[in-house]
Amino acid sequence: MSQIRVRFAPSPTGFIHVGNARTALFNWLFARQRGGIFVLRLEDTDIERSRKEYEERLIADLRWLGLDWDEGPDVGGPYGPYRQSERLEIYAHFARKLIDSGQAYYCFCSPEALEKEREEALARGISPRYSGRCRGIPPDEAMARVKAGEKAAVRLKVPEDGQISYYDLIRGELVFDLKLLGDPILVRSNGLPAYNYAVVIDDHLMAITHVIRGEDHISNTPRQLLVYRFLGFEPPHFAHLAMVMGQDNTRLSKRHGATSIDQFAQMGILPEALFNYLAFLGWAPPEGQEVLSREELISLFDLKKVSRSAAIFDYEKLYWLNRQHLKRLSPAEKAKQAHPFLREAGLLPENMTDDHWSWLEKAVDLFLENVDRLDQLPERFLLIFNFSPEDMDSEAKDVLAQELSLKIALSFCQKIKDLPEFNLEVFRGVVEEIKRETGAKGKSLYHPIRVALTARGSGPELDRLIPLIEQGAKLSLPRPIPNCGQRAQRMFSFLIEKYRIKNSGQH
Ligand code: GLU
Numbered sequence: 001m002s003q004i005r006v007r008f009a010p011s012p013t014g015f016i017h018v019g020n021a022r023t024a025l026f027n028w029l030f031a032r033q034r035g036g037i038f039v040l041r042l043e044d045t046d047i048e049r050s051r052k053e054y055e056e057r058l059i060a061d062l063r064w065l066g067l068d069w070d071e072g073p074d075v076g077g078p079y080g081p082y083r084q085s086e087r088l089e090i091y092a093h094f095a096r097k098l099i100d101s102g103q104a105y106y107c108f109c110s111p112e113a114l115e116k117e118r119e120e121a122l123a124r125g126i127s128p129r130y131s132g133r134c135r136g137i138p139p140d141e142a143m144a145r146v147k148a149g150e151k152a153a154v155r156l157k158v159p160e161d162g163q164i165s166y167y168d169l170i171r172g173e174l175v176f177d178l179k180l181l182g183d184p185i186l187v188r189s190n191g192l193p194a195y196n197y198a199v200v201i202d203d204h205l206m207a208i209t210h211v212i213r214g215e216d217h218i219s220n221t222p223r224q225l226l227v228y229r230f231l232g233f234e235p236p237h238f239a240h241l242a243m244v245m246g247q248d249n250t251r252l253s254k255r256h257g258a259t260s261i262d263q264f265a266q267m268g269i270l271p272e273a274l275f276n277y278l279a280f281l282g283w284a285p286p287e288g289q290e291v292l293s294r295e296e297l298i299s300l301f302d303l304k305k306v307s308r309s310a311a312i313f314d315y316e317k318l319y320w321l322n323r324q325h326l327k328r329l330s331p332a333e334k335a336k337q338a339h340p341f342l343r344e345a346g347l348l349p350e351n352m353t354d355d356h357w358s359w360l361e362k363a364v365d366l367f368l369e370n371v372d373r374l375d376q377l378p379e380r381f382l383l384i385f386n387f388s389p390e391d392m393d394s395e396a397k398d399v400l401a402q403e404l405s406l407k408i409a410l411s412f413c414q415k416i417k418d419l420p421e422f423n424l425e426v427f428r429g430v431v432e433e434i435k436r437e438t439g440a441k442g443k444s445l446y447h448p449i450r451v452a453l454t455a456r457g458s459g460p461e462l463d464r465l466i467p468l469i470e471q472g473a474k475l476s477l478p479r480p481i482p483n484c485g486q487r488a489q490r491m492f493s494f495l496i497e498k499y500r501i502k503n504s505g506q507h
Contacts (some may be wrong), residue, residue, distance in 0.1 A: 004036030006210050008062075008069075009199065010045045014255040015260035017254055018313060019214060019244040022278045026241060027212045028067045029279065039206055040072030045200070050085075061261040065271050065278075066294055071206075078207040084198050089372045092150060094201050094231060095154045095186055099139075103230040104186055106142040106152040126303040156189040156197075156226060162279035164222045166231075169210075170238035170306050184223045196220050200227040203236055212239045212303070222425040226331075227311065239303060244281055245310045252313050253377060268341055268374025270329075273322035281311035286392045289479035291324040319372035330443030331361040337378050338364045345378035346478050347385055359471050366460050366468065383459055384469055387482045389494035395457020400495070405448040408434055410495055413451050417488035453484060453489050459494055 008024040010016065016024075040062070044050040071077025081087055091292035098104035107130075114130070121128040134142070135157065146152050154301055158181045165175040186197035191202075205212060217425060218240050228235040246256035258264055264274050276292050283302045285292065293301065329337065335357055341349040348356065367380040392400075400406045416422055416432050431449065450462060459465065466484060475484035482490070 002209065003038065004031060004034045004210060005206065005208050006031050006043070006206050006212060007039035007041050007206065008040040008190075009043050009202075009204070009213075010058055011046060011049070012051060012058055013046060015047040015262055016058050016061045016279070017261070019260045021061070021261055022064060022281045022311075023213055023500060024067055024242060025065070025275065025278045026283075026301075026303070026306070027210075028069075029298055029323040030210065030212060030303050031070075032298045033301055036209075036458050038068045039079070039207070039208070040069040040074075040082065041202060042073055043195065045084045045195070045198060046413070048194065050468075061265075065261060066267060067199070067229045079385055084193070084202065084261060087198070087202070088191065088231075090191070090205070091187060091198055091201055095193075095197070097231055097358065098156070098186070098227075099154065101230070102139070102157070104154050104156050105135055105139070105183075106137070106434055107155045107183075107185070108142075108145065108150060108152050109133060110139075112235060117118060125182075125327055129180070130184075132183055135183070151189040152491060153185050153189045155183040156181050156186055156223070156230070158223075159361060164225050166221065166225060166235065166238060168218075169237055170242075170308050171218070171240055171302060172217065174221070178222070178226075181223060185226070194500065196223045197227060198235070200224045200231075204231070206229070208236050208237065210237045212241065215242050224390060229238040234277070239306070241282055241306065242308055242310045245312050245368075247314065249310070257315055266375070268337075268376070269318065269322050270325045270337065270374075273318070273325040276325065277318045277321050280317075281313065282307050291321060322371050326371070326374075331365055332357075334364045334368060335360040338368070341374045342381060345381075347378060347381055349476070351480055357473055358417075359468070359475060362472055363468055363472070366464050383454060383456065383474055384465075384481055385479055387487050387490065388489050390450070392455045392456055397449040397450050399447050399457055404438065404440060404444065405451075406495070406499065408440060408445065409448040410492065411437065411496070412449050413488040413492035417485055417492055419485055422466075422484045424463060424466055426475075427462070440478060453478050453487050455491070 006027040008027050010020055010024075012256075027091075028038050030036065040059075042055060044055070055073075060071075063182060071079060071082060073080075076082075096105065097352060099106070107440065108246065117131055119129040124396065134155070140243075142152070159180060162178045163175050164178060165173060168174050180419060184196050185194045187193050195468050202208075221240075225235055244252045246252045248256075252259055263276070272294065274489060275299065277422065279292070279297045279301065283301065286302075286305075289296075290302070303406045324388075326334065339348060339360065343350055348360065352360070363384070366376070367377060367383075371377060371398070377480040411434055412430065415433065416426070419426065431445065434449075437447055438445075450459065451457065451464070453462070453469070467485055469481060469487075473486075474479040475481070
């Protein structure tokens with residue numbers, strides 16, 4: 001078989017959403033696994049809705065996801081141009097051929113007349129279809145009207161009877177009655193080609209062997225097959241992917257949550273996690289493996305095993321996968337991924353020194369545990385950045401409600417609040433002293449100390465937290481981190497005030 005060539009052909013009319021991204025990904029996986037060529041083609045002939053910024057966003061989103069293409073508008077290639085708006089003469093050429101061979105004709109119907117026809121059909125409860133009114137205009141007469149400047153669209157002359165069928169790699173044999181098709185427009189009166197026509201010319205001229213796309217295009221396929229037939233082109237193989245639905249079995253939309261690639265990026269979903277999850281929309285690896293890299297997916301993916309039933313988008317599953325992919329990153333990569341989120345939250349500077357990075361690596365290592373998405377990180381980091389005895393959480397208040405705990409917290413604060421240097425060694429010494437003085441140990445010893453240093457009832461181990469606080473306090477940050485001594489001073493004054501303890505008695 002000749003080299004496999006597939007394409008992803010989005011219209012730059014909006015942000016790229018999950019369903020389209022999955023289509024791109026399946027094409028890419030198929031090409032990469034078969035040593036084929038993956039083409040990016042922009043179908044931008046809807047001039048009212050297509051925008052340059054969508055095009056740029058689309059390319060950036062696909063690249064973020066980890067896709068690359070061998071041919072496309074930005075990388076060139078032997079079958080270009082890869083933007084439909086730059087191929088208008090090619091479409092005009094083949095439209096003329098179809099007219100000359102009597103397989104297409106000029107249609108002079110005004111939009112108003114067509115709309116009226118449509119409404120009448122709907123009112124009669126039948127699906128609207130062009131009546132074929134201009135079919136009967138003799139070709140010479142039609143040509144003369146066009147030459148005289150009259151506006152005309154070009155329509156395909158669909159045979160009135162018969163069927164057309166093809167074998168869909170996912171759906172199997174599909175058969176369509178030609179009489180239901182109506183004569184589709186190939187080229188609009190403004191000279192721009194219609195999707196069903198341009199897609200055929202391009203897929204043929206770009207030597208596409210497999211068209212893998214969304215199921216919403218199944219009904220377009222018979223029209224496209226006729227164009228192939230009339231022009232004497234060999235059609236490619238077709239594979240139509242089932243739709244992506246929300247948990248409630250309706251088509252995935254904004255109502256269900258994030259749907260566009262850039263939204264997932266903003267939530268702190270790693271591209272490799274989204275990639276991994278998108279591959280599972282309609283396909284599953286043979287042995288039920290879950291956390292897979294791009295390379296693993298390339299070797300496991302099987303177009304023949306793609307399901308024909310709708311894929312349900314499960315956000316929780318995506319978050320779980322993201323967590324697994326986050327865990328796989330090296331400490332330096334974790335820090336790099338986390339930085340934009342913490343910078344955005346005003347916790348870290350834009351320009352990071354080596355000290356910042358080494359601190360961040362340790363901090364991320366601690367706080368990333370139990371985090372599904374990177375956008376949840378700033379809140380976890382506040383445990384270090386925020387210290388406010390006045391806003392103590394209820395668990396911490398409950399701890400201090402016990403006399404012994406309050407005594408331990410006060411004693412701890414008093415012992416460290418004026419120390420010139422505080423580190424883990426000093427910390428352990430102070431804890432030992434308190435243990436001797438009070439006889440407390442285990443949770444009843446450490447719990448009040450945690451409250452003294454964080455004003456919270458729970459959090460990471462103190463042995464890991466204290467070095468982070470101390471090192472963080474030495475960094476230049478948009479919002480400084482109070483060190484343990486400063487925390488102890490503030491907590492001490494707060495407790496004295498709140499519990500009306502005689503300060504003098506403490507000295
Ligand atoms: N521009 C079409 C779309 O975005 C392409 C469909 C196709 O792959 O043929 O839906």
